[in-house]
Structures are given as structure tokens and as C-alpha cells.
Amino acid sequence: MTSAFRFNYAVVSRIPQSFAERGNKDPSKQIDVERAREEHKLFIETLRKCEINIIELQEDEAYPDCCFVEDCAVIIGSVAIITRPGLTSRQGETAEIRRVLKNDLKLRVMDIEDPGATLDGGDVLFTGKEIFVGVGNLSNFKGASSLTDAFPEYFVTPITLPKGVLHLKSLCSMAGNDVIAISSSDAGTQVLKQLRANAQFSYKILKMESDTAANMLYVNGRLIHRTREEIKENNWSAITDILDGPKMEVGLQEISKARGKLSALTLLINVNKYPKKIITTQ
Numbered sequence: 001m002t003s004a005f006r007f008n009y010a011v012v013s014r015i016p017q018s019f020a021e022r023g024n025k026d027p028s029k030q031i032d033v034e035r036a037r038e039e040h041k042l043f044i045e046t047l048r049k050c051e052i053n054i055i056e057l058q059e060d061e062a063y064p065d066c067c068f069v070e071d072c073a074v075i076i077g078s079v080a081i082i083t084r085p086g087l088t089s090r091q092g093e094t095a096e097i098r099r100v101l102k103n104d105l106k107l108r109v110m111d112i113e114d115p116g117a118t119l120d121g122g123d124v125l126f127t128g129k130e131i132f133v134g135v136g137n138l139s140n141f142k143g144a145s146s147l148t149d150a151f152p153e154y155f156v157t158p159i160t161l162p163k164g165v166l167h168l169k170s171l172c173s174m175a176g177n178d179v180i181a182i183s184s185s186d187a188g189t190q191v192l193k194q195l196r197a198n199a200q201f202s203y204k205i206l207k208m209e210s211d212t213a214a215n216m217l218y219v220n221g222r223l224i225h226r227t228r229e230e231i232k233e234n235n236w237s238a239i240t241d242i243l244d245g246p247k248m249e250v251g252l253q254e255i256s257k258a259r260g261k262l263s264a265l266t267l268l269i270n271v272n273k274y275p276k277k278i279i280t281t282q
Contacts, residue, residue, distance in 0.1 A: 003177070007220060009269040009270075010269070012266050031258065060096075064258075072097040073097050076131075079108050082094050085138065106271070119143030128178070129154070144156060176245070179206055181206040212261075213238075227250065
């Protein structure tokens with residue numbers, strides 16, 4: 001039996017030179033691509049330390065955001081649904097992801113049939129027991145409904161995102177089995193209210209003072225989070241003192257200038273020769 005948060009493969013994509021276009025005209029927010037690549041390299045090394053095999057895709061200069069592979073698919077067990085990103089300029093990114101998941105990893109790959117549906121993977125929070133989908137500028141209700149067809153064994157609940165929020169995972173993430181870390185910002189508070197009202201199961205809620213601190217990765221019993229320099233001291237204390245298990249920090253100061261977050265940089269997969277239904281205990 002396997003945990004919902006146990007993985008053996010990760011798909012990542014190298015950062016293109018065009019990633020610099022994602023910066024701001026403000027000199028302090030312009031992106032140093034080489035520095036971003038170094039951050040990305042350290043992120044990959046951290047995944048390897050979590051006993052993950054890495055599949056690294058070649059960067060594509062036509063897609064400045066191609067390193068944010070999370071938005072291109074939603075994967076639970078042996079099933080993957082290829083998304084339709086809300087930004088049409090990113091929809092071409094899914095082709096190579098589809099090929100890798102279907103041909104290399106032999107997953108059962110599904111496509112979104114409804115032409116009016118949009119879905120970013122960054123809007124999908126799988127708790128191990130149910131699925132929450134952020135609905136806002138990038139993902140719509142039709143996109144959320146597509147997950148019901150792909151994963152009929154799980155409840156799928158749309159969550160209306162407050163204005164200005166990029167993705168649901170910009171505000172919350174899984175920080176352990178049945179543990180949801182969520183930002184204490186106004187937007188995070190609005191989302192938490194919806195989660196509590198609609199959740200089919202009970203979760204421990206870990207409130208973080210910032211959106212940055214609330215986005216983590218729980219992988220093979222280890223927690224990957226942002227560095228002490230990037231989050232406030234109270235957040236650091238909550239992570240180190242409250243949450244159990246090994247912890248690893250990764251800095252994304254450069255990548256975050258493009259609103260990048262930890263979870264956006266990878267697609268995590270558990271490849272099993274004889275796939276079984278995922279459960280939530282290790």
C-alpha cells in the first residue's frame with residue numbers, strides 16, 4: 001500500500017532564457033535567469049534527496065513559463081488528466097508533458113473534452129481523500145468538473161478564489177497527512193472558510209502568516225519549504241516546531257519574481273507496475 005504523498009518520479013523543466021520576460025520593469029524585480037536556474041538546480045537536488053527519480057525536460061524558449069510544469073497536468077495514482085491552462089499562451093506546454101506521462105511513465109492519460117473548460121494544475125489541491133479546485137481567472141467551473149470524470153472515486157469541490165489570487169495553491173498546500181497549511185491573509189481566510197464549510201473530511205489547519213510560507217511540498221515523509229530569509233520568524237517556528245518529520249528548505253527568491261512557488265516546479269508521480277488505489281497513511 002502507498003501513501004497519497006509517496007512518489008518515485010518527478011517531472012521538471014529547465015528554465016528558458018525567455019524567463020527573463022516574466023520580470024518587472026522595476027530593476028529590483030527584473031529576473032536574473034542564471035540565478036533562477038541555480039535555484040531550480042538546488043530544488044531538483046532537494047527532490048533527489050527525497051528519493052525521487054528526476055525526468056528533466058528541455059526548456060522551450062517559446063514558453064517563458066514552461067518551468068511551472070504543475071499547471072500542465074493533474075496526477076493521482078496511475079491516472080493523469082492533461083489540463084487546459086487558463087492562459088492560451090501556455091496551452092502548448094502540455095504536449096510534451098502528455099508524451100512523457102503516457103509514453104515514458106505509462107500512465108492512463110485523459111484529456112479535457114469540454115472546449116469551454118480551463119484548468120491550471122496549480123488550482124488543484126488533492127488532500128489524499130478529496131479534491132479542492134480553485135475557480136478564478138485561470139480555472140473555471142467546467143475545468144473543475146473535468147476532474148470528476150477523471151477521478152470519480154473522490155469528491156471534487158470548487159473553491160471560489162478571491163480577486164487577485166493566482167492559484168489555490170498560492171494560498172494553501174498539504175503539509176502532512178491530513179494537514180493543510182494556509183495563509184492567514186485576507187484571501188487565505190476567505191478560502192479557509194470555504195474549505196471548512198465544504199470539506200468531506202477533517203484536517204488539521206496550520207495557519208501561516210504569509211502566502212509564501214503556506215506553499216510547501218510534502219514528499220515521502222519530508223516537508224520542503226521556503227528558506228528562513230523568505231518567510232517570517234513565526235512561520236519558521238510553526239514549520240520547525242509544530243510539524244513532524246524531516247524538513248528541507250529551498251530558496252526561490254529569483255523564481256518568485258514570476259509569482260513562482262515550490263509546488264509549481266514539479267509534477268510528482270508514483271509509478272507502480274500494478275497500481276492500487278492510493279490511501280492516506282504511510
